[in-house]
Amino acid sequence: MAGGSDPIDGRLLVASELRRVRDDTGLTQSEAADQLSWSASKIARIEAGHVAVSRTDLMALLSVYAVKGQLRDSLLAANDTSRRTRTWWSRHSRVLSPALQQLLRFESQCELLRQYEPLLIPGLLQTRDYARAVIGQHTSDPGTVETLVKVRLRRQIEVCGRPAPPLLWFALDEAAVRRVVGSPELMADQLEHVLAHAEKAHVTVRVVPFDAGVHPGLRGPLALYGLRAEHGRFVVYQESWAGGMFTRDEPTVDHARTVFNRLHAIALDAEDSAVFLRDVVGEMREKAARRAEVRKEAAKERPTATLPAGWSARP
Incomplete structure (x- = not known):
């Protein structure tokens, strides 16, 4: 698994890999959640990439899925990078x-x-x-x-x-x-x-x-x-x-x-x-x-204000 400096790339890559390794174990989202005393919706949000996963939670998931060695290290590194890097829209969140x-x-x-x-x-x-x-x-x-x-x-x-x-x-x-x-x-x-x-x-x-x-x-x-x-x-x-x-x-x-x-x-x-x-x-x-012409004609027909005799427009 290759990681990158793009925070979104990292989050979605981790989410995709977590979904894949869970499928490999034969566990459903509910079964994985039960082992961690989490809700199934939390697993679903993580696997969908809707939320960032903390390092602690990621380590817990990898333990449940028995992920070790290089894949474990790569997932942790990609996740760490994605959490450290801000997206261009972060300041507008x-x-x-x-x-x-x-x-x-x-x-x-x-x-x-x-x-x-x-x-x-x-x-x-x-x-x-x-x-x-x-x-x-x-x-x-x-x-x-x-x-x-x-x-x-x-x-x-x-x-x-x-x-x-x-x-x-x-x-x-x-x-x-x-x-x-x-x-x-x-x-x-x-x-x-x-x-x-x-x-x-x-x-x-x-x-x-x-x-x-x-x-x-x-x-x-x-x-x-x-x-x-x-x-x-x-x-x-x-x-x-x-x-x-x-x-x-x-x-x-x-x-x-x-x-x-x-x-x-x-x-x-x-x-x-x-x-x-x-x-x-x-x-x-x-x-x-046509609209411009209508406005022009309306302006011509609009009566102009006249001042009483002896009044001046100047102050």
Whole structure:
């Protein structure tokens, strides 16, 4: 097992190895927890990489699993390194939800991301103004809004700006493309930003048109992460009003793959999607121009205030 200086790499690698060695022993999470007088949920959180594991707890787990020698030393070293090293978002943790911090961990480790968004442009493709408009709907504190916007833009740099970026496949429902967020002009800028990303070799953007009818993606936003520290394993992320939920459950992962295969079949291909997006950009520009003209005409018709005779506008 090779360790690294990346704290997320270390945590997920340790979590993956702990899950593997527990499986090798034949113990369930509940059985392992019983031997340590822990709850099964604690084992589950550690194996999912949701929480950091202390050195003491790790040594206890390795003892239960009879892990010795080089593997034990490597796991302890990787865990120590991951706990000492701060992530780039640590200084913003006060305003980041646990689900968002977990999403950042998975994004930092993904080699492949497939994402479907039925209502909004995905965060990794958002402009600053679009992100500010969306995030502002969830909190009224200006400082928190700006911090979350900065985090979202930093996510894009961390994921898309790597020397070897992950393969990114986005399916956008037509509703997400046509919904005017902020203003038509802002939306046109946003869609042009999506088009610019779609020209990159590692990014694919597909539009699911209204004509596709009812499809399994309509149940809500869905993402599938392939993680380099997980030896080809996948994690499913689903959003709801209650927050984000991650799972490695194989039936759920298989179902997510089925959903994405269906979306792949019904979406416009990459070339037609680009044409579609450019057409909507044109529509948004026209809508912005019409609104500007209406405001201009309204200003002309607005009566101007007149001063009584003998009064002066000067003090």
